[in-house]
Amino acid sequence: MTGKKIECPAECGMCCLCQPEVLPEERAFFRNNHPDALVKSKGPIPYFALALKKGRGSCVFLQNRRCAVYDHRTAYCRQYPFHLYASDRIHIELDLSCRGAWYGTGSDAVAEAKDLVARADRRIVAALEESKAVYREFYSNCREAGVYQDPSMLRMSVSENISMFTDLAYLSRIMDLSQIEPVMSLQGLQPETRLDMDALEEAGRDLAMDSMSSDDPLSVPVYCDSGWNWNMFMAVDGKIEWMVMDDEGELHHKAFADAADIRLRAPDASGVRVLADYVKVLNGRDSFMGSVFALVDQNGYEDDLANAYYGCMAVTVMDLLWRMSMLDHFMGIGCGEDAVREAIIFYDMDRLDAPAIGAFV
């Protein structure tokens, strides 16, 4: 990982819409000074977290988009936009939903990441031990089922064929072949000659709509635009409602759209360049590979790892392009480099949240 340190623009605060976990050693400060701010999270494994305004807005400590307990903010607040993913090793991944990650002008990001690892040391050791065992079992199940492929070879084949994952005709072909070939390969792959745009549009729409179809505002995707508005999109019965959440957790209606009216846009040449960079990022992420493994595990080891990996990469790009098309429909962002960047800012947090066989520490 290389790059510049993240410097938060004063108006952002987007990451404070995620409810941070409070680690056992951090609880005393909140219990003694702000007992009402400590809540038990929802979900199958409850943990202590910070309360949200109206139970759905930003963290209660976000005041005028600044943290009111900055020196006592949680480890999760400190480490964002970096995520520590435990697979059979620890991987630091950068959340590209953070606008600061795109405009960072500070010092060395590698130094910040190393410091982060040093501070999370005890948690990392425990998580790594657990995740290594999970990965060993996963590889052994794959070999037994005859679906194993070397992950580094899969990554190499994607990196040698990045342009296939930015072109609709290839994406369509990859999605088809990953379903029907016993063991698919990218070598010699030809693009779809008769591209069925309706089918592609439907594929992207189904994926994106899935993530927006929740009546819980805490679970729907958030997009922090360049004017620092927190945009939310909720889908009900094929209709998408665009809302903006204010600093007090109130939702304000902006517009409705029929999902079927949103036309899939292909990125232009400048957009393709940004998309290609994002495919490279995904291809290098252990959490992306971990989410593919989770799918293989969930499907009972029926899919060859090559099919699952190439298919997931293609489907991910389709989801992203449909979201770009939706932003264009509502906001007129176009399909150039700025539009693809905005779509990544919108999409990446959800991507990193996908179920995976490893875990974020």
Ligand code: SF4
């Ligand atoms: S999303 Fe990024 S830029 Fe915005 S407040 Fe969080 S860390 Fe800073």
Ligand code: SF4
């Ligand atoms: S504690 Fe501070 S940094 Fe953390 S989520 Fe709350 S307001 Fe944001």
